[in-house]
Amino acid sequence: MSQIKKIAILRALQLGDLICLIPAVRALKKAYPRATITLIGLPGQKGFATRFRHYFDHFVEFPGWPGLPEQKPVLSRVTRFLTDAQLQQYDLVLQLQGNGTHTNELCELLGGKRTAGLRLEGAYCPDEQLFPVMTESEHEILRLLKVVHALGVPLQGTALEFPVTTSEYAAADKIMQRLHLTAGQYVCLHPGARDCRRRWSPANFAAIGDTLAAAGYQILVTGSKEEQSLTKAVADQMRYRAIDLVASIGHTGIGELAVLIRGAAALLSNDTGVSHVAAALQTPSVVVFSHFSDPDRWAPLDASLHLTIPAAQSHDLGVVLAAMEKVLQRPLAANKTAAHVVQEQPIV
Template sequence: MPWRQNLASLGNRCMNSVRQPFRLLDASASSAQPKIAVFRAMHLGELLCTVPTLRALRAAMPNAHVTLIGLPWAASFARRFSGYIDAHVDFPGFPGLPGQSVDLPRIPSFIAAMQEQRFDCVLQIHGSGGLSNPLVRTFGAVRNAGFYRQGEYCPDPLHFMPWDENCHDILRLAQLMTFLGVPPASHELEFPVTEADRQALLASLPKPPAAGSYVCIHPGARLPAQRWPAADFARVADRLHAAGLQVLLVGSAQEATLAATVQRDMRMPALNLAGKLGVGAFAALLEQARLVVCNDTGIAHIAAALGIPSVALCYGSGLRRWAPLDRRRHRSVHVVTEDAAGQPGLVRERVLATVRALLEDTGMPLA
């Protein structure tokens, strides 16, 4: 497409520039420690997809002070990725932005606090920019950059590139970095597991199963429309148990009832850990698993970051936009809603066939 060629040309000229190697910062605002804010008020999976971008920013500008403007829970994410993120600011939400609550009385003081920061640049990677671009402009940064939807408001054509709805999120963010003149990093995810995480796991599960002997089944998803039926997870879990894997049901406290439903529908025994592990302890459990079977959620991205084979059930555009990029170690099964309702056995067989092929290809075949 012509605009892609134009953007690539602009990015190449920027990267080859001696005077201003990174168009991300306005030349007049450059300093020994530039202040960059990244606006991405999203959940775990979406933030994990941001890690390659954060890694590229740190490599390109090692002295920059990077602030993540995100949901309150993301303070723990910022601490875990302290090599890339220096500070976290709670975003109070904003009317019209989906997937979050809105604390209206806090919005004026939040915007005032952002203006006091005097950021050199705010990077808007929350989405296509319909609401987020005008919001970010109120932060008063020297420079804003990010995405905009073609035909809609574009704050600055030199620093905002068109939003590609059909592009995978990690690749779209990499394109933005290239457009802004930041040398690309690898697309690999990462999730640091600490000794504290492993100790937290042992506190909840003093005798964990042997490494490679178990499968983690995660039946939850934030949106009900993205959840494969509990009864189908139960049937797959039974088959994996019969093939020699211990079944561990996992999820958040909000998903404990759903995991209990899967356990009740199973014919074989399972250990239900839903609601009993924090994110770090769960990652410590996951890093020793043989396999993960889940919906298209943040758990799939943790598995990808840890290099643990996974099979994810994807609905709608999830396969195209969010599935892990390493298709050898991580497989996705696209579920058509009509098939899930009308031919559940057919979908289950597709999942099991995908599991068997995945484990054979990664050198860990089922019995």
Template sequence: MKFPKKEVKKIGIFRALPLGDLLCSIPAMRSLRAAYPNAKIYFIGLPDTEAVIRRWSHYVDEFIAFPGYPGLPEQPFDEENFYCFLPKVQAIKFDLILQMQGNSNALNPLVKSFNSRYLAGFCKDIADENDCFLTYPGFGTETQRQLSLMTHLGIPRSGDGLEFPLFPADHQHLEQLRLPIEPGAYVCIHPGSKGSWKQWPSIYFACIANYCTDLGFKVLLTGSQHELHLARHVADLMKTKPIICAGKTTLGSLALLIRQAAAVISSATEIAQIATAFKTPSMMISMDNEPFRWGRSDQQLNRIIDWGSNPDFRIVHQEVVSLFGQLQLFHKSV
């Protein structure tokens, strides 16, 4: 490894990105923890991801909320909080900071100001950095891109599987909802996405939902409170009444619903990633230009449709029919 264990006692991970991006980085964080089992690892991220990161307390010891920075679009820059944040980070006296966010021109000057003993991560132009940096890959899944940095630093990979830990409170919250469902007897359809331009048309979701009910499955329409209107729109377009869970679940109880579902249909990358973590059969309709960056299609269990390149509902319908056909074969064999 480029950085000996005896010299690295405090590690900071900088990745101030939303949920879907964080899920992709878990295999790299798992590898980092295995390589430095006695180090104290801090995660520097968006304030609203703290509760999510704490699910991986076996990999991360402390969370530090990042107040934004000029040139980084994920959140507004909170100048007042930044000048409280920076001395706090500098006072930790990190042995190693990993810039695992990307190749923005603003990133490496920012993390250099944290005054860590060692600095490594991604960069835009390797000529501007040293051999502890890696030009951000323009290919492969995001999980593999993150793992490529571990390999570059001589850190052995601890697998590329995704994880989503569940807590007792997640089970308790789902029980409190008293949903009339049984594990394996329902399909989760998640019509929302973090950007309106990434939302698949409601009428198509409704058609897929109708197909699921024709097969005998109950349909759960999931989403956040902000996505409740989308769930209601899909429900209005369906032939039969679904169960609307949008706005009722926590992230944890939603993840538990996904784990117990027969299948999951969505255009949201984070939902597809949670399904992949639980090995729940899923179909993600990718609305951007990088369908296989944010998911991993195995053509059997977790499938991806590149809608941006081929916006044809018939293709999606055929894949859904194939997916459920595969599920029937699986159930007959067990």
């Protein structure tokens, strides 16, 4: 494996999934510092590879593949995609998309000298030693590192990363000045999630927001422009003033949002990409899970800084409030406005 000069990684998934990939890529780059690493990802994720340019050298847009749910395959581009990949003559192709259903065969077709990845027990793979068995109960970061370990590559820890540019810091600083935000004195509430089934009720976010506001925190409700109805719903249902980032600023880039999260006293969110950003930036957080997201797989690994609310307890605002008290390291009991708010429906 010492002659590896070209590596391709298939991970055509969303932001949070990509952030969880970084510990594996960090280990590969340390082991093969002169190798070029190509990320094969979803359309629109080239910016992620650029952000992590210290790890990724190239980005290839994935055209999709039959059976994969993340995108509808563009069949007219699949043949060209395979041909171009085979011409690259990769030394190592890594299937880090998922459990290998459909994708292990796909990665073999990319024509690498060696292929490695994850697989289910009893499923096909070209080399059992390079395709460790995964289970659904494993944490996402740790299961990806199993592939790295199978290659004989020393691990470089499980910490996440999210680099931010100087221009993004400058833009975020202007936003903070415009909104009169003071670092460490505001809490971010993020009610959105790509999968609507993972969204906690805006009324619940608003109830916790009121308690935090009563304790003296500024409340910043964050989200994308597509989530404007959610951020507005939270702000509108709060009795205290909240700052709706989308309504106040409009579109905010992920880098600027990361800086805002970094400056927050804490983040309260659903199981979505920003929870991994907070973990990478070591911002204390509470993550509310639904029956459609698995905390064993997706919860931040540092349980001392990030607390998770399982779906079975998501209806109990007292549990969420206690978690917020713990990550903020201060009592909020004297200001428990949430205690007498009618609790909205739990996530189902």
